[in-house]
Amino acid sequence: MTVALIAGEGLLPELIASRLADGGNKPLVYAMRKDTGALASRALDIIPLSGARIGDALLDMARRKVKKAILAGFVPKNIIYSPEAMDETAKRFLAALSERDDHSLLGAIVSLLEKSGIEVMGYRDLLSDLLARNGLIAGRPPSPAETADVSYGVRIAESVLPLSFGQSIIVNGKAVVAVEAMEGTDAAVLRAGTLSRGGVVVKMIKQGQDERYDLPVVGPKTLKSMNSAKLTCLAVHTGWTLVLCPDEFREAASDFGISVIGVDY
Numbered sequence: 001m002t003v004a005l006i007a008g009e010g011l012l013p014e015l016i017a018s019r020l021a022d023g024g025n026k027p028l029v030y031a032m033r034k035d036t037g038a039l040a041s042r043a044l045d046i047i048p049l050s051g052a053r054i055g056d057a058l059l060d061m062a063r064r065k066v067k068k069a070i071l072a073g074f075v076p077k078n079i080i081y082s083p084e085a086m087d088e089t090a091k092r093f094l095a096a097l098s099e100r101d102d103h104s105l106l107g108a109i110v111s112l113l114e115k116s117g118i119e120v121m122g123y124r125d126l127l128s129d130l131l132a133r134n135g136l137i138a139g140r141p142p143s144p145a146e147t148a149d150v151s152y153g154v155r156i157a158e159s160v161l162p163l164s165f166g167q168s169i170i171v172n173g174k175a176v177v178a179v180e181a182m183e184g185t186d187a188a189v190l191r192a193g194t195l196s197r198g199g200v201v202v203k204m205i206k207q208g209q210d211e212r213y214d215l216p217v218v219g220p221k222t223l224k225s226m227n228s229a230k231l232t233c234l235a236v237h238t239g240w241t242l243v244l245c246p247d248e249f250r251e252a253a254s255d256f257g258i259s260v261i262g263v264d265y
Contacts, residue, residue: 003027003121004066006057007039008073011244012217016072017042019126028066030057032075051085054093054109058116068119071109071213077102077182101164103206106213122212124240132241138260139253146200146233149174150263153202153235158265161206167216170231172199185218186225193229200233201226205240207265219244220252227256238262 005027007013020027021042029043036046079085080100097104110120153171160166168180170192177199178192203216243249253260
């Protein structure tokens with residue numbers, strides 16, 4: 001059965017497409033991203049989506065009799081302020097929402113797909129070998145000060161994540177330096193670097209989060225951003241965060257002197 005992959009930016013959609021293709025089921029890719037070259041050999045077909053053209057995608061899926069879909073990759077949330085990038089279906093969809101946080105937006109998109117007869121699949125099991133383990137994952141062990149900041153950051157994340165923002169919290173000296181919102185993890189990390197030298201990044205998932213979308217993801221690019229911002233420790237949610245390109249990730253952690261650990265609430 002054909003699987004539609006609604007692909008945003010980043011390595012995650014490429015990895016999912018590769019795993020599906022290796023299993024003999026190349027996905028039909030609806031690309032909400034600029035560069036589709038890395039997906040070309042792994043896709044059954046690529047349908048570029050310029051902006052949030054939800055109606056166009058649903059019509060094409062119906063024509064191709066698609067019954068399953070996966071959502072993956074980064075789509076800039078500020079698209080909600082760009083009506084020129086939306087088709088009429090997307091405009092009606094957005095106008096009907098009482099709240100527009102990440103959870104509400106993605107949950108409503110899942111609902112819309114399901115009402116169209118398309119099952120939205122998770123990808124956690126497909127990538128289970130990349131899920132963060134507990135304890136030291138890469139780099140050096142954390143210092144006592146970093147460990148204390150991580151514990152503080154987990155407490156803050158537990159408080160703000162139910163409000164559907166703050167997947168990444170940057171802490172230094174038990175003070176919150178930055179909280180991830182619409183801009184994404186890398187931008188929040190770089191912003192923190194303009195405010196404070198040193199600190200930790202705590203990246204967690206909301207308790208009860210629907211695992212079919214918005215799983216936390218880190219990779220070598222995360223560590224490069226942290227190094228640029230002079231942040232020294234990354235704590236990720238055990239069993240829920242995907243660590244992409246693990247060999248390159250471990251090498252980067254070692255080169256940059258960054259401690260990476262898996263933690264839970």
